[in-house]
Amino acid sequence: MLDQSEPLVDLLSTFSPADLEKLMLISPKLAELNVERFHQWRRPFNIKNAKQSIEAFQGDVYTGLAVENFSDDDFLYAQEHLRILSGLYGVLRPLDLMQPYRLEMGTKLVNEKGATLYAYWGDTITDNLNQQLQRLKSEVLVNLASNEYFKSVKPKKLHADIITPVFKDWKNGDYKVISFFAKKARGQMSAWVLQNRIDSPEALLEFNVDGYVYSASHSDEKSPVFIRKQD
Template identity: 70%
Template sequence: MLTVISPAKKLDFEKPSKAPTYTQPAFLDESEKLIDVMSTQSPADLEKLMHISPALAELNVERVHQWSRPFNKKNAKQAVNAFQGDVYVGLDADSFSDDEFLYAQMHLRILSGLYGVLRPLDLMQPYRLEMGTKLANDGGKNLYEFWGNKITENLNDQLQAIDSKLLLNLASNEYFRSVKRNTLNAEIVTPVFKDWKNDQYKVISFFAKKARGLMTAWVIKNQIKSVDALLGFAADGYQYSAQDSDANTLVFLRKQ
């Protein structure tokens, strides 16, 4: 089984990584093309394009101008340790053993607006470029058009490498839109996490994101390979609900 997750806006490039080794991203040439496009943007341009504050716009102009190759441990960090959002709180990669890092390297992929697809141990430099950003480029009017079939082809290659026909989608809708479902050589299973609030079960973003990370970690640590095994996920009080699920959407409920 291959799992995909989204990146995070929050980053940490200060704390040393506990990962045992590092690798280079597959699409650095493409990333450099996007950096070149981004380098033509002023802080005011980025503020408008990304709907961010002036301070964040200034920060990201600085990041773009500092981005440089080659990547090494002095100027970059392993992706799974660099991202620090809610999903990654649940994932808690700092708790991984060396063997778990290496298993994740084969069975986990992070979708990215700038890097396309990242393996956990791939080095990355700090950035902010969400997949839904309407950044005009040589490939089209947005990042979905820029990446085209590359992301799907990369996932297909890895599915073949691990001899699997199952993709666990723990990414957000924005990022999973970059995957071409009709050419992906796998069954897609998407878990949904709902919490009890105001007399009904509903998706609460903060909790759902953390739960995606918790499931990702559980899959890695237990080397889960089948849909049937996924149904046993019960971290933080979530329980699989058969009556709310179907073959491709697995619903997990929590009532606190």
């Protein structure tokens, strides 16, 4: 979706470090770094100026994804079945090249299509997912994105049942979503689905990585809950 990414880069290239600091609520140092990144953004992408997206992203979700354990076949399977939502790139496949950037999907960036990135991307992300669902002849999408990013998808226009797993840890006498652990678990489930070629909602319930197990009593049909008690 680089044709859609480029106008965003052009817009953000007009921002000063102070502008970017205010827009993204980041430190002066990070603002300067990302102003430089937007100024250096160039097409075409190649292996000298870009990285494959699955190798480029960092954070708790990607720690859980642990791509260092993927085989070549796992990467190829992921290319067909995993999609990464991005504020700048819209939808990325794992092996797609990308240049570094910072642009959270929830950023209130006034642009030619509205006041937010949700307005900018409109139906584009949903349409892309529908095309791939059709190619795979799949009627199920497993949503392991954060709420901020999945808001860029329009469920009523998506031609699939959406399954949104939830991960809860035992704390202070109850099972609760703890952000750090839940993020990592979303990455772990992504890896587990890809490496085990999981292809049905029923098989998804067998997930049992890092102490998590499915709890029917906490779940409903579209939101299976996986719970864990740690010592």
